[in-house]
Amino acid sequence: MARQSLSRALVTASWLAEAVRAGRVGAGLRVLDASWYPPKERNARQEFKERHIPGASFFDIEECRDKSSPYDFMLPSESHFADYVGGLGVSNDTHVVVYDGDEVGTFYAPRAWWMFRAFGHKEVSVLNGGFKNWVKEGHPVTAEVTQPTPAVFKARLNRALVKTFEEMIQNVSSLNFQVVDSRPESRFRGTELDQGLESGHIPGAVNIPFHSFLSETGHEKSIEEIQAIFREKKVDLSKPLTATCRKGVTACQIALAAFLCGKRDVAVYDGSWSEWFHRAPPHYKVTELKRSKA
Numbered sequence: 001m002a003r004q005s006l007s008r009a010l011v012t013a014s015w016l017a018e019a020v021r022a023g024r025v026g027a028g029l030r031v032l033d034a035s036w037y038p039p040k041e042r043n044a045r046q047e048f049k050e051r052h053i054p055g056a057s058f059f060d061i062e063e064c065r066d067k068s069s070p071y072d073f074m075l076p077s078e079s080h081f082a083d084y085v086g087g088l089g090v091s092n093d094t095h096v097v098v099y100d101g102d103e104v105g106t107f108y109a110p111r112a113w114w115m116f117r118a119f120g121h122k123e124v125s126v127l128n129g130g131f132k133n134w135v136k137e138g139h140p141v142t143a144e145v146t147q148p149t150p151a152v153f154k155a156r157l158n159r160a161l162v163k164t165f166e167e168m169i170q171n172v173s174s175l176n177f178q179v180v181d182s183r184p185e186s187r188f189r190g191t192e193l194d195q196g197l198e199s200g201h202i203p204g205a206v207n208i209p210f211h212s213f214l215s216e217t218g219h220e221k222s223i224e225e226i227q228a229i230f231r232e233k234k235v236d237l238s239k240p241l242t243a244t245c246r247k248g249v250t251a252c253q254i255a256l257a258a259f260l261c262g263k264r265d266v267a268v269y270d271g272s273w274s275e276w277f278h279r280a281p282p283h284y285k286v287t288e289l290k291r292s293k294a
Contacts, residue, residue: 089148105218190287200287
């Protein structure tokens with residue numbers, strides 16, 4: 001348990017189950033279900049209503065985002081984030097645990113984890129293994145919806161953890177930081193469409209699909225295994241690093257994996273490929289699609 005308290009980027013299901021049993025979920029500990037699924041596949045909010053971890057609230061990523069942006073899930077303003085999480089009973093003194101119900105174990109929870117960190121909140125953890133393993137291990141679930149007492153949260157964006165399109169464009173020539181892309185290899189290479197969008201990657205980016213960091217059970221791999229994955233891809237964790245993906249979600253898995261290895265300053269390109277595809281000049285979009293058709 002000593003290690004658990006030292007590195008709270010992850011908490012185990014047994015740790016959280018004990019907290020639930022002991023009645024610690026409240027102003028000092030908030031549990032948030034950050035699930036999101038394509039609308040035609042699953043309904044995250046409905047599934048939450050049917051069963052969730054006792055005391056949990058639903059963190060709606062559709063609501064906690066910049067709705068004026070043409071790109072999916074861009075960070076909201078400081079005031080929007082503060083008001084939203086305050087309404088979930090989260091203050092600056094709250095330990096937040098996020099999870100999701102994806103079949104891979106963890107998918108959207110790291111995005112919520114990173115959002116809290118980007119807005120200056122350090123006491124935030126991901127439930128290792130997600131809801132899938134919580135249920136598998138026999139921990140309690142409920143359909144009872146908790147109404148948390150609203151709290152005051154003061155948000156201050158840490159701009160070092162967020163990269164803009166302009167910074168990414170400049171980095172193509174300056175190479176001030178490494179770029180890791182967390183999408184599947186076929187989408188990184190540009191040989192497969194990504195939800196109807198032509199795919200490819202940013203020049204100089206390295207591909208490490210996010211699921212590389214997850215075990216077959218859906219838990220995070222060991223620190224030693226994660227370090228080996230970065231080394232194999234020649235990613236130097238002692239140097240600046242930015243993560244990217246399709247829409248700024250699985251990139252946060254890269255940030256979480258590096259965090260577990262002691263690197264706490266990985267930035268995320270919030271617009272990711274969705275923005276890059278629409279804004280970058282053609283020669284800044286590396287793809288094998290044309291060659292594969294030849």
